[in-house]
Amino acid sequence: MNPSTALGRVLVDELIHAGVTDVVLCAGSRNAPLSLAVSDAERDGRLRLHVRLDERTAGFLALGLARATGRPAAVVTTSGSAVVNLHPAVVEAHHDGVALVLLTADRPPWLRGVGANQVIDQRSVFGAELRFFTEFAVAGRQAGQVAGWRATVDRAVAQARGAGGRPGPVQLNVPLSEPLLPDLDDGTEAWPEPLSGNPRRPGVWTELRFESTSDVFDREPAVPAAEPGEKVLYIAALTSSWAARVARAGGLVISEAGGLAGPDVIPGGVAVLDAGVPAELRPDRVIVLGRPTLFRGVSRLLADSAVVVDVVGDPSWYPDPAARARVVAPGLPSPTPSPPAWAGAWRAAGRAAVAAQERVLAEVADGPIASARLARELTRVLPADSTLLLGSSQPPRDIGRFAVVRPDIRVVANRGVAGIDGLVSTAVGVALGTDGPTVALLGDLTLLHDHTGLMIGPLDRRPDLAIVISSNDGGAIFGGLESGDEQHAHAFERVFGTPHGVSIRELAAATGCDYRSVEAAAGDDLAVALADALDGVRGIRIVEVPTGRADVRGLSRRTSAEVGDAVREALPSAGMRTSPSRAEG
The missing domain is CATH 3.40.50.970 (Thiamin diphosphate (ThDP)-binding fold, Pyr/PP domains)
Incomplete structure (x- = not known):
């Protein structure tokens, strides 16, 4: 040998x-x-x-x-x-x-x-x-x-x-x-020592044993427990596995995953933050679970000098871009109930935010399919116990704001550097390693950027994977940012919108993928069409959903304004006096 x-x-x-x-x-x-x-x-x-x-x-x-x-x-x-x-x-x-x-x-x-x-x-x-x-x-x-x-x-x-x-x-x-x-005569006896490891102790050569505690409430040391009457708000990252656990234990939790984090988190929480938090809802302390990066309202709250910030994480590396962290520790004490009136006001505000978003989506239901509406209806019809992989631009933001309550859905995302590269390949890997249905929600640019992930040879296993594409011939997220302002309209399509003109149907055919198209559908018809497109997936199926991006920024501003108005109207009925927001969206 x-x-x-x-x-x-x-x-x-x-x-x-x-x-x-x-x-x-x-x-x-x-x-x-x-x-x-x-x-x-x-x-x-x-x-x-x-x-x-x-x-x-x-x-x-x-x-x-x-x-x-x-x-x-x-x-x-x-x-x-x-x-x-x-x-x-x-x-x-x-x-x-x-x-x-x-x-x-x-x-x-x-x-x-x-x-x-x-x-x-x-x-x-x-x-x-x-x-x-x-x-x-x-x-x-x-x-x-x-x-x-x-x-x-x-x-x-x-x-x-x-x-x-x-x-x-x-x-x-x-x-x-x-x-x-290898040599033609490649017997292991030709090697001067045994290759098979230690014959007296089969298995790994050096066994390394790791701490097995995974429950955040069992870890030590922990961030400080809440003081009596302290208003504590938990902010959980998109893929944090602790959001539902903390909420069930009595913590007041806003999750970047929205309704996919379960029924106990604050409904519409990120929408309330993005619209601007009224002073009556401002917490004394925020405890960060994971690494939230998606929403500007969250970033503003974590940068607020009037709010104490603690981080649950590894002290060797922890998220704190605003340099506001007071304590960083791997453990969390069991939540102490926040003042009932304040907690009730937060839940009332969240419900009002959800209702306001529903009204806005209903008003635009007859036009091109909005990506927000796609996110909401997709979460309604995902097969039970699905794994949902999200792209890195508009999809996770739409999910965080508009997803219905589906605690059975597992969320996966590449949020380390939040690039659009490699997401098709990541989705294929997740599907190959997961028991149960796997669905990816990606933009069309994300699909094209990693289309080689669809190239799987005939000798390799193809997973059962549905890839739902929010297809708008370019980069819709930029329309919702400052780059979407009218003053930049002369250059927007060329340098931000970046239309590609690629036929996704033909790409699917070229890579051996099944293809379905979900055309514009009003009301419940979109949910029905999506459910049909996700039924009976064998191999890789691309589901293309044409979405509009003509007025993304206008829709975003309108939604934020209506959420803000709805929250202010809801607070008096929840027993809280209203005052102007200190944070503008």
Whole structure:
């Protein structure tokens, strides 16, 4: 057996022992020893192998698999620019704490800097975005290497799982010398020491045991408990798993996921914040759960110098862009009920906000389908116990404001750096790693940006996945920002709207995807049409929903104004005196 084959087999074997069940591979020559090792492991039923043509797609596919399974996923690449193409997924994994293991094949070190083909310095590609990096020595035919190889893999997987503070990406750079393919007579007895690990103790070479407490109420230390009469508001990020738990325990919670966080969170909470919080509703303290990034009203509240901010999170890394955090701790005391009148006023305000939004959507129901209406009706008809992956621009904002109450829906999103890249591939990974229906809600630009994620070869498994596209021939979100003001109308379409003119129907056909179109539908007809389009998904189905973006900013302003008026009208009936908002939307 040649040294490169031995090294490849041992590394893959130890990854499996360490808990890796999914490996994504891109073909290459230099990574042949690793490729054959993962192929053999798949044949033996020890892991699931996913082969892709494009390393950027592969990285995000692994990210989706890791999100869905809760286990580290591995990516195997050849040398050179192949490694660089993993960078967008590595950045997302770094910022959002997702465990990825990069197994990057390389030429031997003596070929760096001498003009050799397909050689870059792979040691510095990802910089500080890795939790762990190591480069193996070039393997030789000698005893005494196997234990070190295995122990290094275990250390890397442990760091990926969060042994250093937070989960994240790690890189094992593997210089491989020729020959790269197994010898014809490739018996393991030809190697000077056993390759199969420690025969007296089967399993992982070095077992690393982690703290198993996951309940936020059991963690120590914790942020301070509420004082008697203190008005405490909890702000939960889009994908926070704690929002419903805290709300059920009696906390007053606003979630970026809106109704998908369950019936106990404040209905319409983010809409109230975006419209401007009346002084009567202002909290004494905000406790942050996760990393909220979507809504300007949330950012304003967290920057308010009159409000104390505590953060539940890892003190080694925590969200606090306004530099307002008083205490950061991993645990949370059981919520103490806030003053009943204040809590009741918040719930009344939230209900008024929801009713105001419903009125606005009803008034525009006969025109082009608004993306907000698409979000609301989609959440009505999602199959039970679905996983919903959200794009990074308009979809999560529409969901946070307009989703109906569906606590059975699991929300997944790439909010680490909130880019539009890699979301199709992430959705495919989530679907492959999830039991039950998976639906993605994306914009058309997001689909096109990662259309290579739809390119799955005939030898690889295609998941059951519905991709619902809010299709408006460009970037609708910019119409709702300052760039959508009339003074910028002369340049808007060219530099912000960016129409593409691509036929999504033909893209679906070219990539072997099923295709459905949901045309303009009024009232309940949209929900019926969406339910029909989501029925019986086998393989990947693209559901295109034409949406309007002609007056996104006007609709946003109108909705915010009506919510603000409705909240002020609701407060007297809730026993609260009203006064002007201190924060303007």
